[in-house]
Each structure stands twice: as C-alpha cells, then as structure tokens.
Amino acid sequence: MTSLQEAVRSAFGPEGVLAQMDEHYRAREGQMRMADAVAQTIERGGSLVVEAGTGVGKTFAYLVPALLSGERVLLSTATKALQDQLFARDLPQLVGAMALPVRTALLKGRASYLCLHRMELARLDTAAQDRQVQRVLAKVEVWSRATRSGDLAELAGLDERSPIIPLVTSTRENCLGASCPHFRQCHVNLARREALAADVVVINHHLFFADLAVRESGMAELLPTVRVVVFDEAHQINETGVQFLGLQLSTGQWQDFSRDLLAAGLRHARGLADWAQVAGEVERAVGDLRLAVGPAAPGTRLRWTLQVPESLAPDAWNAALRRLSLACVQAMEALDVFSGASPDFARLCERGSELLARLGRFAAPCAPDVVRWVEVAGQVRLVESPLDIAQTMRSRLLAAPADEEGDDEWPTAPPQHARRAWIFTSATLGDDPGLTWFTERCGLQGAEILRVESPFDYAAQSGLYVPLNLPPPADPAHSAAVARLVGAAALRIGGRTLVLTTTLKALRAIGDELQARFGGPQGLEVLVQGDWPKRRLMERLREGASHGGQGCILVASASFWEGFDVPGDALQLVVIDKLPFPPPGDPLVEARTQRIEAEGGSAFRAYALPEAAVALKQGAGRLIRRESDQGILVVGDTRMVTMGYGKRLRRALPPMRVLESPQDFDAALDALTRTSTKDPIWP
Incomplete structure (x- = not known):
C-alpha cells in the first residue's frame, strides 16, 4: 500500500x-x-x-x-x-x-464579476433606463465600494434574471483588456x-x-x-x-455591439459621425434576421442541413445575412476613423471583425463532422456544434x-x-x-x-408507483390526468411535492391545472418554474409548511431534474410526468441518431434508452437525500410497465419498493402522513 x-x-x-x-x-x-x-x-x-x-x-x-x-x-x-x-x-x-x-x-x-468600466457606462446611461433598473444599479454601486472579489453572488437579493447583470459585467467581446481605465482594479x-x-x-x-x-x-x-x-x-x-467547442452567433451579440457602438460614439466622438444612424442600421439588420426566421415558438430548433435552415424562405434569409454583413462593414468604417481616440473604439473594431468572421462561417456550407441549427428563444441563435x-x-x-x-x-x-x-x-x-x-x-x-452503490435502504425509505389508469403520454389529456393525480396526492400529505416535466408545454399545462384547483387562500401553494427566480422557488419548497405557512407544490422542468437538494419532510413526493426520452425533432439528437444508424447500430438502444435512463435516475435522485428521508416516486408513463424496455429503465432506478396498485399507493401516502421520518414507512 x-x-x-x-x-x-x-x-x-x-x-x-x-x-x-x-x-x-x-x-x-x-x-x-x-x-x-x-x-x-x-x-x-x-x-x-x-x-x-x-x-x-x-x-x-x-x-x-x-x-x-x-x-x-x-x-x-x-x-x-x-x-x-x-x-x-x-x-x-x-x-x-x-x-x-x-x-x-x-x-x-466573466459574467459572475462586476466590471467597473461597464458599471460606469451604465451609470451614464441611466436616463434611458426605468426606475427599477436605476434602483438596482444604485445598490450595485454601493456594494462595489465594499466588495473585494466583485463576485455578484455576494450581492443579496440580486435576481439571476435581472436586466442589470449584462449592464455591469463584461463579455469576451466587449472587455477592453489592458486598455481599460480600471484594469488594475479589475475583479x-x-x-x-x-x-x-x-x-x-x-x-x-x-x-x-x-x-x-x-x-x-x-x-x-x-x-x-x-x-x-x-x-x-x-x-x-x-x-x-x-x-463551447462549436460556434455560436446570436442577435443578442449584434444588439450588444450596436448599443455599445452608439454609447461609445456619443461619449467619445459626439457630432463627428451619425452614430445613431450607424447603430440603427445594425439594429434594423438584426430585425430583418428575426423576420426571416418568422414567428417560431420559444425553444424551437430549426434544422440546418442545407444552405438555408428548414422552413425558411431562402431569399429572405440570404438577404438578411447580407444586410447584417453590410451594416457591420459600415459600422467598422465609421469606427476606424476614430480607432486611436479611445480603447472603446479599438475594441469595437475587433468585435466587428469577429462578428463578420462568424457570419462568414455560417454563410459557408456546414462541415460534415458537425451539426448546425437555428435556435429561437428570447433571441435568434445560429449554432454549429460537434x-x-x-x-x-x-x-x-x-x-x-x-x-x-x-x-x-x-x-x-x-x-x-x-x-x-x-x-x-x-x-x-x-x-x-x-x-x-x-x-x-x-x-x-x-x-x-x-x-x-448508495448506502440508503431504498426499499424501506421509498416506493415507486406507475399508475396504469393514466392516458398514454401522447394523449392530449395526459397532462390534465397527471395534474389530478398530483393534486389528490399532495392534498393528502400537505404539499411536499415536486413535479418534474419533460417539456415546457407539460410544465404550463400541469401548473395551470394545479393553480386553478388550489387557487383559494386555504389551498396548497402551487409554484411553477418561471414565475419566480430559481433560487426563491428552491427556498420556498425547502421551507414547506413550517412557520404556520401553506404546504407547497413545485412544478418544474429542465434544471430542477438535478442538483436540487431538499432533505427531510419538505419533499416526500416526486412525480415525473413521462419518460424523459430525447426530443426526436432536436437537430443534435437527430445527428447523433443518424451517426449510430450509419455505423450499423440501434439508435434507440444505444442512445435514446440510455439517455432516458440517466435522466430518469437524476430526477428520481431528488427524492431521498438523507438516511432518514422517506417518500414516493411516481412515474406517470405506463410504458414503464407495458413496454419491454421498461425493465431496463426500472433497473436504472434505486431499488425502491414497487407499489403495484392504487391501494398500495394510498396506503403509502397514509403512512407518510402518520409516521416520523425516523422510522421506515414500510416494514
């Protein structure tokens, strides 16, 4: 040894x-x-x-x-x-x-640290901002005089979704480096x-x-x-x-470039060029790109296997890219005249060159070993990924x-x-x-x-229930049926429930149904991801019905499937709406599937099934976090029992006791309400 x-x-x-x-x-x-x-x-x-x-x-x-x-x-x-x-x-x-x-x-x-130069620019621009942004900026300024690290996580009460964060932090694109007037103090x-x-x-x-x-x-x-x-x-x-190993170009990057271009022009060379016109042309070109993509639902990913993304008009798409390129060239010509006057201008010239290079890459054919798509969220994002x-x-x-x-x-x-x-x-x-x-x-x-293996006694501490009376996952009535099951079970145990959904559509449907049911002041409190900041949602669920408050149901998706720890009585029921297979229309999923099939493998067995097993295991892991915890996992998808591959998915889960019938489920819920968390709920 x-x-x-x-x-x-x-x-x-x-x-x-x-x-x-x-x-x-x-x-x-x-x-x-x-x-x-x-x-x-x-x-x-x-x-x-x-x-x-x-x-x-x-x-x-x-x-x-x-x-x-x-x-x-x-x-x-x-x-x-x-x-x-x-x-x-x-x-x-x-x-x-x-x-x-x-x-x-x-x-x-960088996005975690206060940038003193960006904060200074934001202060000068407060006249164009609403009062709430100005109030938060004032708090940041007070904190900036006391902090040593500049880590925004120190700033209590700052919402991770706050619009102030991009105003007071730098990016690789807009950082001035050694030319920054605050370089020595840079956090x-x-x-x-x-x-x-x-x-x-x-x-x-x-x-x-x-x-x-x-x-x-x-x-x-x-x-x-x-x-x-x-x-x-x-x-x-x-x-x-x-x-990060691929390439991305977003309308947000272009808008940041336009905004910083206008601010720098007005600050360092006001009246020497029509900065509003130059920046406005970039903004209008960005608008054309958005129009070319059309009214896609948030979260949509458009395949891009040929020269133009699927379902988009080639003429409008190519014209939008050309206009964006031309607007950027014109901006760089205006900046080049004053590049020696300020580090801001020099860095903006470099940013313009970088944006043009990325735009040129996306205008060229896609390499065979990567996949490309257009993603529509709050902004339009062009993505190329291994x-x-x-x-x-x-x-x-x-x-x-x-x-x-x-x-x-x-x-x-x-x-x-x-x-x-x-x-x-x-x-x-x-x-x-x-x-x-x-x-x-x-x-x-x-x-x-x-x-x-985990040291927990899952058979004594937890149970797995797959309700066989639910509609199939593809049935439009599925989400409403899951919501009814959740409502009845959560009411019996006083909240203490986390619902994990596989899609945003199901998140909204189940959340709306539960909020309608428990909308009164005497009912359970129903929280839906997106209504509050993530940190606040987590704290509320952990708080449970303590201090005389209401019991709580949290309906969440995406990031709540993992890294979310609620030990003790505050969480005793986790409901997964359906099996978390990869979304079939996703371009990255399709490209991985095609590669496996081209090599003679089964994409379902080699990719979709392992992905679902790992995600299911992650979601189930929210339930039992300590040796004294007790709870029930519900998977609202009958395929877990009726399909042959269900055995593999069940094996991926911790060795929980299987609740075979509605009567077993009811008995387990009753046991949760009447026993201490120090004793197992099943012999």
Missing part, C-alpha cells in the same frame, strides 16, 4: 480527521473504496470514472486524497451554486481540520491572479470548456501547472462541452505527454514526470457496468471504472 493510500485510510478511520470534525461520523465502505481509488489514480496518473450513489459522500472521498497528495489541484463543478458550496463550506472545513498550508481560490467566468484579473497563485482552484464546467475553446480566461496558464483535475457532477461535461467532446478530450486533454511535442495547443501534462490524474465523478453516469453512456461521449473508453 502506498503512503498516500495509508494517509487517506487513516483520515477516514475511527480516530481520523473526519471523526474529529463530526462526532456523528461513521466510516462508510463505499466512501473508503472511492477515496482509495482516487488516491491510487493521483499517484500513478491516468483517468478514473466513479459513479457514487447518493449518500456515499463523494465530495470528501475525492477532496481528502487530493489535499493529502500535496499536488496542485483543479476542481470543476457543474454549477456556480455548487462551486460556491465547495469553496465556502467543504474545502475550508477540511483544510482547517487537517491544518494544511493550502491556498484555495475560486474562479468563475476578473484579480480572481485569475489568485487562481494562478493557489494550490487548489475551484472552477465550473462552463469556464473550463469556454477556456478550452478560446484560451482566454486564464486557464491556458493554469492547467499546465496542475497535476490533479477533478470533475464533480461529471455527467454534465459532454453537453456543456459541445456548447456531436460530442470525445475527440477533443482524447487529442487535447488526455493525450500522453509524448504526443504533445510541437503542439501549439494546451500542454496536457505538467512539468513533473508523473502523468496527470483525471477524476470524473457523479451519482449518475450510465445504466450499464461500463458506464458507456458517459465514457464513449467523453473519449474515456480506457479509463478505470468504479461504481459505488
């Missing part, structure tokens, strides 16, 4: 540091297995993929060996909220208990400097892959000096990676040091002789022993695989 493994086992032992931190600590066999495997990988290098079920304690299982190794460590999490938790709670707790001389740093993307640069000087750096997946794509935010300097890289919530890295990150991972990150000679990309090994250690972990990485759902998409077929 190596010295690091010995140190790790000692830390997890009965007299170890974890026992000293918490008098209720007890050694868990699964946590020890994972920590031991992480220690081995750190010592010898290579890749380790660990699926660690809920309750294993995976955070400490990778943190303890990483800290004890003495190596420089990069920790990447799925979200900024998890990043903050790791940096502010878990790391300080362990570092303090171990008395290690370790410097830690938190590094986020982004301060965070990067601290990261470069730290022993342990906490980032998020978005920053990692954005940096891998553009090598712009400090990671190009940071990664070569790090020997241990840990991806927590690693199941998200493929979908995060493809967002199908997965496997090739990038193999060639740019996981390659052996000998393969890197003469490569001008990131070096993939630190100066030390030992290979870098890559640790990938999550509670959900696949539904087969080889975790192929994860490893194939991420180029990790040669990695060591470890699966550690």
